[in-house]
Amino acid sequence: MTSTRPLRADASRNRRLLLTAAADEFAERGLDASVADIARRAGLGKGTVFRHFASKDDLLAAVVLDRIDELTAAGERLLGAADPGSALLEFLTVAAHQRQQRDLSFLQEAGDLNADVTGARTRMFDTVHRLVDRAREAGAVRADVTGADVILLMCAPNYVTSYVPDAPPDLWRRYLAIIFDGLRPEGAHALPFPAPSV
Amino acid sequence: MTSTRPLRADASRNRRLLLTAAADEFAERGLDASVADIARRAGLGKGTVFRHFASKDDLLAAVVLDRIDELTAAGERLLGAADPGSALLEFLTVAAHQRQQRDLSFLQEAGDLNADVTGARTRMFDTVHRLVDRAREAGAVRADVTGADVILLMCAPNYVTSYVPDAPPDLWRRYLAIIFDGLRPEGAHALPFPAPSV
DNA sequence: CCATAACCGGACCGGGCGGTCAACTTTGCT
DNA sequence: AGCAAAGTTGACCGCCCGGTCCGGTTATGG
Numbered sequence: 001m002t003s004t005r006p007l008r009a010d011a012s013r014n015r016r017l018l019l020t021a022a023a024d025e026f027a028e029r030g031l032d033a034s035v036a037d038i039a040r041r042a043g044l045g046k047g048t049v050f051r052h053f054a055s056k057d058d059l060l061a062a063v064v065l066d067r068i069d070e071l072t073a074a075g076e077r078l079l080g081a082a083d084p085g086s087a088l089l090e091f092l093t094v095a096a097h098q099r100q101q102r103d104l105s106f107l108q109e110a111g112d113l114n115a116d117v118t119g120a121r122t123r124m125f126d127t128v129h130r131l132v133d134r135a136r137e138a139g140a141v142r143a144d145v146t147g148a149d150v151i152l153l154m155c156a157p158n159y160v161t162s163y164v165p166d167a168p169p170d171l172w173r174r175y176l177a178i179i180f181d182g183l184r185p186e187g188a189h190a191l192p193f194p195a196p197s198v
Numbered sequence: 199m200t201s202t203r204p205l206r207a208d209a210s211r212n213r214r215l216l217l218t219a220a221a222d223e224f225a226e227r228g229l230d231a232s233v234a235d236i237a238r239r240a241g242l243g244k245g246t247v248f249r250h251f252a253s254k255d256d257l258l259a260a261v262v263l264d265r266i267d268e269l270t271a272a273g274e275r276l277l278g279a280a281d282p283g284s285a286l287l288e289f290l291t292v293a294a295h296q297r298q299q300r301d302l303s304f305l306q307e308a309g310d311l312n313a314d315v316t317g318a319r320t321r322m323f324d325t326v327h328r329l330v331d332r333a334r335e336a337g338a339v340r341a342d343v344t345g346a347d348v349i350l351l352m353c354a355p356n357y358v359t360s361y362v363p364d365a366p367p368d369l370w371r372r373y374l375a376i377i378f379d380g381l382r383p384e385g386a387h388a389l390p391f392p393a394p395s396v
Numbered sequence: 397c398c399a400t401a402a403c404c405g406g407a408c409c410g411g412g413c414g415g416t417c418a419a420c421t422t423t424g425c426t
Numbered sequence: 427a428g429c430a431a432a433g434t435t436g437a438c439c440g441c442c443c444g445g446t447c448c449g450g451t452t453a454t455g456g
Contacts, residue, residue: 045404
């Protein structure tokens, strides 16, 4: 269908510049980042942004898509690890570390965007579900915890540390550890509400 | 100093209308809520908003201030409870329940606002510190957890559930339980990073 | 090396925002 | 009742945003 003639040299270079500039800008200022600022950061004109991406949302979707795919790849790699429990912890560590260079909110905020994004997100969620299933079967996480729980809690360490001004860059590790302790079977109290589907 | 002549009857009524309309509107649409919409929701003109509050930020600060004070009051009440452990859990439950009618982010987003807000926030933080200290001394939470940790994690249950579309209104209880289990002494693993000051 | 298609850039547009203001209405004291 | 002070209002302002467009520029196949 879309006869994808290869991009011209300058065009593909600029596309890459835009993508990284957008990632940085969204990272710093959230989705309030303006297209003009992104273009300026990339050293390009505003019109060029809209030549490569149909809209601001489209640009955000492209950025987010990259991050999701990175994460899915890491998850699938860890599915082959020997210890399912530490594989899950490692996955969450990778996720938080990636997000540490700030919240690109691949869950809700990017939810209404692209069909590509929701597809990639579904694949990532599926990977998490499998990681959690393996960990549960190995007795590394409590029996009443689901993949959906982990998907939701995955973002919490970064969120939580975003509240402290001048936070040390590794502070999230503390809260990931606390939350992961809450996922462990030892000393678990019954949960007062059923898990969502997600 | 500020010779506060009492407000006229209609003025104080309208002030109250604005405050609740603003709370609802901020709750639904975050701080992107427009002043015009808030005024419309209150059934008033936009100019009236600025007669009562110097700026949109000022209005937000007033709303947030109310919530913080409510929370501080609940915390101080619970400082007198018999069981320090369940007092802390109850406090977190109250906080999350209040925030369930949506995120007014009394931490960071309101941080740069009013001096009144930062003062109230400090008092609330102090209350949390005392609740946590009591719980720790009673052995209800792990020894390496601080008041700052709880302050940061306090917002996580609501945040986490905000990602699920059409979430049942009590879903946060599930994640509060998981996180609180992570705060308990049983089966705790050493934390990989020191607590922040906050 | 040239023709031309692809690409770039920034002036420009419509719209929505926070905030102002002067004309008008309501309140409450006397 | 009457009147000054307090309160209300919506049109209006300047600003910035996402998105468009076309004249000028550059890469690339023949």
